[in-house]
Amino acid sequence: MEIWSIVMVLMFVAPLSLQASSFPKSTLNIDCGATRKTTDDNHTFVIWETDEDYIKTGQNEFLVITNASFYPMKTLRSFPRGSKNCYNLLLIAQTKYLLRAGFYYGNYDNNFKPPTFVLEVDGKLNVTVTTSLSDDPVYHEFIFFVEKENVDVCLTRTQEDHVPFISTIESNALYDSYKLMENHTALYLERRINYGANKTFPERLSIFADEYNRIWTPEEIPSYRSLTPGFDVSSTGWVFTDNLPPYAVLYYAIEAHNSSESLFLPVTFQEKKPQLSAYFVFYFASFVYNPNVTSRTVAIYIDGQQKNITEIPSWYEKIFPVVSIYPVNVTNGMVNVTISAVEGSPLPPLLCAMEVFTAYEVSKASHVIHFVNFSLVLVYFLVLSLSGSGL
Incomplete structure (x- = not known):
């Protein structure tokens, strides 16, 4: 041959x-x-x-x-x-x-x-x-x-x-x-919350709404206002910003009642080790539809330590801030997240969604x-x- x-x-x-x-x-x-x-x-x-x-x-x-x-x-x-x-x-x-x-x-x-x-x-x-x-x-x-x-x-x-x-x-x-x-590094999901959406909102969106096919758990917190659009947004696409969050998730949020009140969000981890490393992601949208109204600015605290200050522009600017914070030291499986309006901000703090991961070192x-x-x-x-x- x-x-x-x-x-x-x-x-x-x-x-x-x-x-x-x-x-x-x-x-x-x-x-x-x-x-x-x-x-x-x-x-x-x-x-x-x-x-x-x-x-x-x-x-x-x-x-x-x-x-x-x-x-x-x-x-x-x-x-x-x-x-x-x-x-x-x-x-x-x-x-x-x-x-x-x-x-x-x-x-x-x-x-x-x-x-x-x-x-x-x-x-x-x-x-x-x-x-x-x-x-x-x-x-x-x-x-x-x-x-x-x-x-x-x-x-x-x-x-x-x-x-x-x-x-x-x-x-x-x-x-x-x-x-x-x-x-x-590898991340293990602890929580992925779609704040402000009630239990009738689907956890799973279409692949046209969330390219990454994530599960977003809807959660309302009675002590805060729930901001909702009043119409079905579950089929809308994703936002071209960090991590491609879905529009459908950013259409919902929780908001404090006034600028002097903070959002307080305790986070419990599955593992109760003395020390863990965590990865946090916060998603924001304005919910201010008047172009003459100034943006709001919020500060993110974890266990009382300021980690970030973020300006949230008006909706008309089509800017949706995504804030990632890593590493976060976790003691005994518990972290307290606080989101507050900075001094002089005319609007209360809000939050659309949050992801929390435990981080691991891998060979x-x-x-x-x-x-x-x-x-x-x-x-x-x-x-x-x-x-x-x-x-």
Whole structure:
């Protein structure tokens, strides 16, 4: 066989060994345990893939009756065998990602015994998953830097009679967002609050409203005013500022009753370690629709220490300030956030949304050679070898 015939065969066969799922994806949403690909056309427009290309262990489970409003939670994959079972995802290397794992027990096994187990992401991040009989799914979300294309999402059994399971895996590349997070740092979501919106407002917006497919929990605080637009804004797009917050979230806010009153927001962290490092993000919009009214200016305090002063221009200027504060030292799992009007500001302080993360240092992974490039290198050396043999 001539040399170039061999080369052509190799070049043809190598790609055939790569399935469609073998190409890195910027967005990947997996409906674990599902038997067909679906699209949530009625709400988020998210395309949900099945999970058979990403794992070969475990078994599909189906919830015949469920009150879970989020339909991908009606299926799951359980792992009655093995101490550790892993999904293998192909994501874009050298890219920051948001990855969220969802768990909805729904008493699928008729045992009325929701399990506890460990979720591990990328071999570096882990968290204990405690499920319940509640109708509300349990989510665990990380933001981390993907060093290499292969990312493992693993479920580890920690108690003999507790069977790990998983309902959904969602991952989205974050381009030029959460900028204070360094590549050797990972963030674990503690809270993401859409202030001023009531419980009827959807936690999940369409991908046209939030490119990063985040979950924004609506929250009204009775002691403060809730500012709302009075019309449906859930389908509006995102704002071209830090972290691409949705317009729909910035249309809501809480506001103090007057300029001498502050917004006081205690934050409790899941871990109660003596010392933690946290990452805070605050989102603001004006809610002043009169171009003749001056802007308001607010100061952000954390545990009594001033961290930032921000001017919030009138709505007509279309400037929506986003303030990130990192690192924040957390003592005994508790932080007090205070937002006040600066002296001379004619308007009370307000806040549209807040994200709170626990920050972790993670070890740097070594560089890897991508499979396609490595295949071409093999072909090149094979050609040289065959040339030298006289074929």
